[in-house]
Amino acid sequence: MTKLRSWGTTTTAAAVLTLTAGVLLAGPAAAESAPSPTVPSPATAFPAMAFPFALGQQVYSAGIHSDDGSDGVKNAIDFSPADRTVRAPLAGTVHLQHCSGGDWVTIDHAGGWRTGYYHMEAIQVTDGEQVEAGAPLGSTGNALPCGGSSTGAHVHFTLWTLPAAPATAAAPGDREAAPGDREAAPRDREANDREAAIGDWDNVSYARLTSTVAAAYGQPVDGKEIGGWQFTAGAEQYDGTATHLADRQLVQLPGRFRDTP
Numbered sequence: 001m002t003k004l005r006s007w008g009t010t011t012t013a014a015a016v017l018t019l020t021a022g023v024l025l026a027g028p029a030a031a032e033s034a035p036s037p038t039v040p041s042p043a044t045a046f047p048a049m050a051f052p053f054a055l056g057q058q059v060y061s062a063g064i065h066s067d068d069g070s071d072g073v074k075n076a077i078d079f080s081p082a083d084r085t086v087r088a089p090l091a092g093t094v095h096l097q098h099c100s101g102g103d104w105v106t107i108d109h110a111g112g113w114r115t116g117y118y119h120m121e122a123i124q125v126t127d128g129e130q131v132e133a134g135a136p137l138g139s140t141g142n143a144l145p146c147g148g149s150s151t152g153a154h155v156h157f158t159l160w161t162l163p164a165a166p167a168t169a170a171a172p173g174d175r176e177a178a179p180g181d182r183e184a185a186p187r188d189r190e191a192n193d194r195e196a197a198i199g200d201w202d203n204v205s206y207a208r209l210t211s212t213v214a215a216a217y218g219q220p221v222d223g224k225e226i227g228g229w230q231f232t233a234g235a236e237q238y239d240g241t242a243t244h245l246a247d248r249q250l251v252q253l254p255g256r257f258r259d260t261p
């Protein structure tokens, strides 16, 4: 089965070195017992939420991974529901995040939690729209609006917490430097980071979303309960398990399961 990686970087010498160093320096025990210094404490407990798709269908999950699939907090999990319809798992406010290659979707929920939906096609929601749990957001797909990669239709579902500040429009002039943030002057980068903190991720590149933003706001999928299943990250990227809390059914990830009502 093709692995459904998203945000995936192509293998580079630097990535290989980073992974190799991680394996050499940190065994599984260390990885499990030592809290990551890069994960901030969320302001509020993780809210009860449904899956980002309808109940009662077969789902493939490529597993739990970091936003770039190689390094950093494992704040993402890929889902491919059979009906391909992505739905809001919890009520909230939609942000359409615009990039040169198109849009992607985030939803801000009560308590400062944000969920993300990358790779979607045929987006059905609008910027600022208030959605209820179950509202259709779009279709699983291979869209790459800000960069990254995808090798099979899915949604890259991501968890973050944000500071308790409302999203606001960018100050005039800030937007100009955003698309080429690697080339932006330091003052512009600071302006961009302030925007990122308040939730406007328009034109935030894939590279910065998976590094700066993920390090500042990413929250691990490990231990979270979603749709009545508890997710546990494994030692490696894309590893892990899903446990159905009602009957203790255990699914190894990557893997298929049927989300029963």
Ligand SMILES: [Zn+2]
Binding pocket: 004, 005, 006, 007, 065, 076, 077, 078, 155, 156, 157
């Ligand atoms: Zn993914």
